[in-house]
Structure formats: structure tokens, C-alpha cells
Amino acid sequence: MHWQDTGFVLSVRRHGENGAVLSLFTRDHGRAAGFVHGGTSRRLRGVLQPGNRVTAAWSGRLAESLGHFSVELAEPLSALLLEDALALAALNAVCAILDTAMAEREAHADIFDATGVLLTALCASPPREWLALYTRWELGLLSSLGFGLDLSRCAVTGAGEGLEYVSPKTGHAVTAAAAGGYAPRLLRLPAYLGGARDYPIREQLADGLALGRHFLEKRLFADRGRGLPQARTMLEERFFAAGGKTADIKNS
Amino acid sequence: MADGELERLIALLARLPGLGPRSARRAVLHLIKKRETLLLPLAAAMEDVAEKVKTCRICGNLDTAEICSICRDPRRERSLLCVVEEVADLWALERAGAFRGVYHVLGGVLSALDGVGPDDLGIDALIERIGSGEISEVILATNATVDGQTTAHYITDRLSSMDVKVSRLAHGVPVGGELDYLDDGTLAAALKARRPF
Numbered sequence: 479m480h481w482q483d484t485g486f487v488l489s490v491r492r493h494g495e496n497g498a499v500l501s502l503f504t505r506d507h508g509r510a511a512g513f514v515h516g517g518t519s520r521r522l523r524g525v526l527q528p529g530n531r532v533t534a535a536w537s538g539r540l541a542e543s544l545g546h547f548s549v550e551l552a553e554p555l556s557a558l559l560l561e562d563a564l565a566l567a568a569l570n571a572v573c574a575i576l577d578t579a580m581a582e583r584e585a586h587a588d589i590f591d592a593t594g595v596l597l598t599a600l601c602a603s604p605p606r607e608w609l610a611l612y613t614r615w616e617l618g619l620l621s622s623l624g625f626g627l628d629l630s631r632c633a634v635t636g637a638g639e640g641l642e643y644v645s646p647k648t649g650h651a652v653t654a655a656a657a658g659g660y661a662p663r664l665l666r667l668p669a670y671l672g673g674a675r676d677y678p679i680r681e682q683l684a685d686g687l688a689l690g691r692h693f694l695e696k697r698l699f700a701d702r703g704r705g706l707p708q709a710r711t712m713l714e715e716r717f718f719a720a721g722g723k724t725a726d727i728k729n730s
Numbered sequence: 731m732a733d734g735e736l737e738r739l740i741a742l743l744a745r746l747p748g749l750g751p752r753s754a755r756r757a758v759l760h761l762i763k764k765r766e767t768l769l770l771p772l773a774a775a776m777e778d779v780a781e782k783v784k785t786c787r788i789c790g791n792l793d794t795a796e797i798c799s800i801c802r803d804p805r806r807e808r809s810l811l812c813v814v815e816e817v818a819d820l821w822a823l824e825r826a827g828a829f830r831g832v833y834h835v836l837g838g839v840l841s842a843l844d845g846v847g848p849d850d851l852g853i854d855a856l857i858e859r860i861g862s863g864e865i866s867e868v869i870l871a872t873n874a875t876v877d878g879q880t881t882a883h884y885i886t887d888r889l890s891s892m893d894v895k896v897s898r899l900a901h902g903v904p905v906g907g908e909l910d911y912l913d914d915g916t917l918a919a920a921l922k923a924r925r926p927f
Contacts, residue, residue: 527915528876529876553914554917554919557915560874560901561901563886569876712884
């Protein structure tokens, strides 16, 4: 068996003296693992950093073998983010979520493409833009894996306008009027996720992160007995810690 | 074939980094050939190290005393503290001879994958040490890897409320490095961190 693909490095585990087991999220072969000879060597250590885009060739005797990877760096995304604490936290969260949530060898080209757009934005866009994209990416991931939310219309009235809340149980949107006294028990739906075109302000991004966290935890990670990856929790902590310093994500 | 003690020595040496059973066997044969000049001094030196070497209770360096020679040295600048991942990094900085302050060894980096959290590293001891007030600048010399820099950012956060300057090592073109031979990641980081000339 032999295939070639492009992928993002998700994690690297040291194996033996110089080798490593690499977990890649590839476009046409989904999340795939393989042994890399000299994976912890000086030459490859920089290449096998989480978030880097690589061109990989996998070979194994059988499709279900662990197999071997040979990799070449295509885009050094992690090197561009080392100095930016918030972007680095987001990169860690993306890699940890994909590494834990994606089934092995199940192709999801849509998630792969969305991840590519998100990681490029992490390097090139201001935090307010990529944070909005990040929260959309989480909801997109849920949707693509079959756990999507219905944010198109109100679950109670059927209205398509004025959606301000999401039911934490069903994941359906609810208007402010329909929510009534139940509002404090619902999750807030930020306007930019409900279809508004304005750039989100800080509170809305916080709502977007809370929404993603709740449904990732409830729908994707609860059954796996692991809980939300630590990197995702650290991203949210970093977001709130950065509030005073990152002018770009302060209230506009 | 060797048996008994010899086989045991070969098996133990084969567990060292860079050695396999074949090279361990060669090393053992060489040691036996040089019994007086190599084998006995090596055995004595290893026994000494096993008995005497301790972890410094201030910085985490390895030394024969409770407090290592760097922490004891009165000529060191105690207001400068360099934070490194491992003792090997401390030794590398000492070999360069460019740093005259004191160190703090974390003993690893934060890693969600390996389940290493802030409590598993010497970060609380570091904060306590900095809180004593003697230190005016903390230099974060963690590796230029995702985990290393995540750890550096975490420490910076923890230090944000303290009256201490925090700096980190530069990332970029190494001395003697030719651009043509540099890896893409280093080049990208060097370009991003360019400065006025």
C-alpha cells in the first residue's frame, strides 16, 4: 500500500531512540498515523511541529498497518505563530481537537479545507477576524461530523429573524421573545453566528467560544470519556487573559 | 558468547542513547582491553556520580552539593534569571559562556498530549523564587517548538502581575548559517522577527 497526500501535523509521539509516531490530518485520507524514521532528529524536529502543512507519503504492507511516513515541509505555519500567544493557543486547540475527535482514516475534505483557511488566517489576520473564523470552524466541525446546530430558525416560533439564544440541549436557535424567562438557562447566540455581517465585538466572541465549548464537550467528547482537550480550555483562558492587552479584540 | 556479568553489562550499556546491543558489545570488549586505564576509572567515576550527584534545590541543576556551583558563585548576577527546559539546555548556555546570571530548570514543557500540566513542572517554585524580589529580569530560554513557546507564554502570563522584566531568546538565522541551507520554518521565523539595521 502506498499513498501520497498533503496534511497538517497534529501530534508527534517519540518512539524508540530516534523515531516518532506522527498523526497527520490529511485531505483525502483523513487522520492517519505512521512511523517516521528519524522523527526526533534535528532535521525533522522543526518539520514535525503541530500545525505545519506537510506533503506526506505513507507506505505499509497492509492498509491497516501503522505504516511509515516520509514527510516534506510544505508550509511552516507553526514557526509563524510562535510569538503570538493567543494564535499559538488556537493552533494547539485546533490540533488537539482534530487529533482527539477525528476517526482514523475517514476522509473529511471539507474539514481539511476549513482548517487550512483557519490556520492561514491565524498567521495573517487580526485576532478579531480569526477568532470569529475559529468559532465558525468549531461549529462547522460539529456539523460535518453529524452533530450540527440548527441556527437557521427559532425552534419555538419558526422565525428566521431575531435569533438570540441556543438551547443547550437540542442545539436549536431561539428568539429573545420565545426564550422569555428561560433566557438565563440558554446559551447566547452571537449575532455574527446568526447571519449578521458586522465584525463581532469581544463579548460576542466570548459567546461564540462558550457555544462551541458546550457542544464540543457535550456532543463530541462526552462519550469518549476524556472531556474537552486541555488545549481548548487553555485557548479560552488565554482569550480572557488577553482582554486587556490585545487592542484588536477589545470592544469596538 | 558472553554470559553472566558480561551479558548484564552489555544489556545495560545497550539501553544508553546511541548504543544498541552490537555497539554495546564492542564498548564492553574495549573496556576490558583497557581495564586499568578505562574500565576501573569509569566504574569508580560512575559510582561517585551515583552516590554524590544531586539536584540543586534552588535551580534544578545537577551538582555534588545541595546548592550547585552556579547558585553558590558570588560573581553571578542574581538579578538575571534564565529559565530553561532541561539541564542539557543549562549546560549548553554555560558552554557558550555568554550568560552570567543564574538559572531555573523546569524539567520539561507543558504538553497536553503527554499530560504534562503546570503542576508537573517547577513553575510554582519559579514564581516563588521570582517573588522573593531579588530578580529583575527573567529570560525565557525554552526551545523554539510549539510546546516550548506555549510554556513560555504561560510563564509570561503568570509573571504579568509581578514587577519583573520578561524577555525571550531570539529565533532566526544561526551564526554561520547560509540562507540556502536553512529550513523553511527558521527562515519564516527570522523574516517575521526582522529588526531595523
